[in-house]
Amino acid sequence: xxxxxxxxxxxxxxxxxxxxxxxxxxxxxxxxxxxxxxxxxxxxxxxxxxxxxxxxxxxxxxxxxxxxxxxxxxxxxxxxxxxxxxxxxxxxxxxxxxxxxxxxxxxxxxxxxxxxxxxxxxxxxxxxxxxxxxxxxxxxxxxxxxxxxx
Amino acid sequence: xxxxxxxxxxxxxxxxxxxxxxxxxxxxxxxxxxxxxxxxxxxxxxxxxxxxxxxxxxxxxxxxxxxxxxxxxxxxxxxxxxxxxxxxxxxxxxxxxxxxxxxxxxxxxxxxxxxxxxxxxxxxxxxxxxxxxxxxxxxxxxxxxxxxxxxxxxxxxxxxxxxxxxxxxxxxxxxxxxxxxxxxxxxxxxxxxxxxxxxxxxxxxxxxxxxxxxxxxxxxxxxxxxxxxxxxxxxxxxxxxx
Numbered sequence: 001x002x003x004x005x006x007x008x009x010x011x012x013x014x015x016x017x018x019x020x021x022x023x024x025x026x027x028x029x030x031x032x033x034x035x036x037x038x039x040x041x042x043x044x045x046x047x048x049x050x051x052x053x054x055x056x057x058x059x060x061x062x063x064x065x066x067x068x069x070x071x072x073x074x075x076x077x078x079x080x081x082x083x084x085x086x087x088x089x090x091x092x093x094x095x096x097x098x099x100x101x102x103x104x105x106x107x108x109x110x111x112x113x114x115x116x117x118x119x120x121x122x123x124x125x126x127x128x129x130x131x132x133x134x135x136x137x138x139x140x141x142x143x144x145x146x147x148x149x150x
Numbered sequence: 151x152x153x154x155x156x157x158x159x160x161x162x163x164x165x166x167x168x169x170x171x172x173x174x175x176x177x178x179x180x181x182x183x184x185x186x187x188x189x190x191x192x193x194x195x196x197x198x199x200x201x202x203x204x205x206x207x208x209x210x211x212x213x214x215x216x217x218x219x220x221x222x223x224x225x226x227x228x229x230x231x232x233x234x235x236x237x238x239x240x241x242x243x244x245x246x247x248x249x250x251x252x253x254x255x256x257x258x259x260x261x262x263x264x265x266x267x268x269x270x271x272x273x274x275x276x277x278x279x280x281x282x283x284x285x286x287x288x289x290x291x292x293x294x295x296x297x298x299x300x301x302x303x304x305x306x307x308x309x310x311x312x313x314x315x316x317x318x319x320x321x322x323x324x325x326x327x328x329x330x331x332x333x334x335x336x337x338x339x340x341x342x343x344x345x346x347x348x349x350x351x352x353x354x355x356x357x358x359x360x361x362x363x364x365x366x367x368x369x370x371x372x373x374x375x376x377x378x379x380x381x382x383x384x385x386x387x388x389x390x391x392x
Contacts, residue, residue, distance in 0.1 A: 025349030030386055032355045098350065099237040 031093055038090045045083045068136035077131050082125045092120040158237060161182050162193060163206065165245040167252050175252070178202075183188060186236040190244070196281035200359055207256035214368060218302030223254050227306035227366040232304040239365050247290030248317065263305050266321050270329040270347055275340030298331040300369040307363035307373050313356045315328050320356045321348065323373045330376040334389055341389055349384045357381070 053062055070076045095116050103109040133143035159181055180197045191209055198205045208218040212231045219230040222245040224238065237241075237353040248259035276285070301324065308314055308322035329348055333341040348354045354377055362371035382391045 023349045025346055025353070025384075027351050028353065028355050030352055032381075033385065042323065101356070104317075 020057075031097075035090065035093055038086045042083075042090060044085055045079070045086065049079075049083060067134075071134050071136075072133075081128060081131050085124065086129070088120050088124050088127075092116060157183055157185055158235075158240065160193065160238070161241045162197065163241070164197075164255070165243075166205070167246070167337055168254065177234045180345070181279060184233065184235045188235045190223060190228075190233040190235070190242065191230040193235060193242070194244070206254045215302060215369075217302035220247060220304040220306040220309065220368070221245065222309070228230045229304060229306070229368045231366055235322065246269075247305060248268050249306065249309045249311065249314040253273065257307075260305060260306075262318065263308060263322070263324065264303075264318065266325045267303065269321065270325045270344050271340055272328045272332065274332065274335070274338055275343070278339070285337040287336045294336070295331050295334040297371050298327045298334075300371050301307060301327050301331070302369060304368060305326075305370055306366040310362040310366035312360055312362065313358055317352075317354050317356065321352055321354075323357070323377060326354060326357075326377045326380055327373055329372060329382055333383060341383075345384050350381055354381050354384065 015070065053059075057066065070100070096113055099109050099116070101112050103112060129142055133147055134139060135143045138146065160181055162180045164178050164180065164196070165175055168179050180201055182193050182196050182201075184193050184196070189266045191212055194205065194209075198207075207221070207230070209231065210216040210218040212219075214229055218225055221230055222228075223230070223233060230244075236356055239327075244256065246252045246256045246258050250260070250263065253259050259351055271301055274337070302380045303324060305324060307327070308324045311320075311323055313320055314322050326348065329344045332338045333344050357374070359374055359375045359378070361374050363377075364371070367373050379391065
């Protein structure tokens with residue numbers, strides 16, 4: 001086997017971390033890791049959500065009052081916000097990679113991914129506004145106006 | 151003496167592409183008299199030598215070492231020289247590997263494949279002063295990357311990978327196997343550089359652990375396992391992983 005000697009000063013001994021920031025490596029690695037972590041978290045979050053909304057409580061009883069009662073406890077607002085954020089980011093990341101795989105022209109890919117990103121941001125803002133500002137007996141708009149007024 | 155070595159007629163359906171005659175690939179059937187322990191390569195040779203000289207395919211050593219005759223046989227990537235008629239049944243379908251540009255009949259363009267192979271720097275990188283003797287390593291250190299030294303660059307894994315079918319830019323399993331061979335070699339110092347190359351948008355994260363590559367490898371390399379080890383090395387920033 002011939003030895004090819006490199007004069008590249010950046011070559012470090014094997015076993016060191018790839019330098020973040022160069023190329024898309026650090027981002028893609030993070031994206032892959034986020035996929036795994038959010039996937040596991042979502043399994044737990046979604047199962048508990050489904051159990052509460054559909055198993056321990058009958059669908060007919062999960063009414064406006066039910067949600068109002070639940071949202072009196074900030075824990076469930078944080079829970080729902082986490083569920084919303086992780087589900088949207090996890091799904092968005094999946095679709096981003098589907099685009100990377102199947103859309104071969106750079107321009108089209110950028111356009112489709114931009115639409116996906118903006119859609120996710122829109123849904124995230126809608127959900128987050130509702131979760132944070134929800135007050136029993138008031139519309140979301142009224143709640144936001146009320147919060148702004150303070 | 152194997153039980154079934156008697157002569158029989160096999161029906162071979164070949165997906166052909168003759169760009170000077172037709173812009174579209176087409177299927178052509180041949181009937182060949184073959185022995186049970188003839189290899190598929192022998193059957194193709196019989197067609198070429200006795201029936202149709204225009205049939206085009208690559209072969210060189212004919213003993214499963216050079217990696218020239220990888221093709222899609224009954225839907226799976228195999229080396230034609232390592233398949234016996236006995237194991238294939240009376241009807242055999244033969245196609246060029248997917249995921250490669252077809253040049254003619256079963257001959258595919260391997261240039262993009264080797265370009266991706268070169269991308270991962272498949273040679274020893276070590277700037278340290280050369281020792282007086284060989285660069286030594288223990289049997290355990292050699293064992294660490296033993297499986298991935300077996301690659302013959304036939305392309306069967308890369309041509310079987312749905313991620314490659316979807317995205318030809320992707321570096322593909324064969325390149326990662328050969329990167330693994332150096333990344334986990336105790337004498338090599340280019341591991342970080344290779345891990346950096348393999349961590350980008352067209353790198354290891356495109357692998358969806360479909361395992362087609364492991365199934366296709368004529369050398370029995372656990373390809374998906376090697377890819378997972380490279381993923382772990384990138385993730386943990388070290389090759390010192392279990």
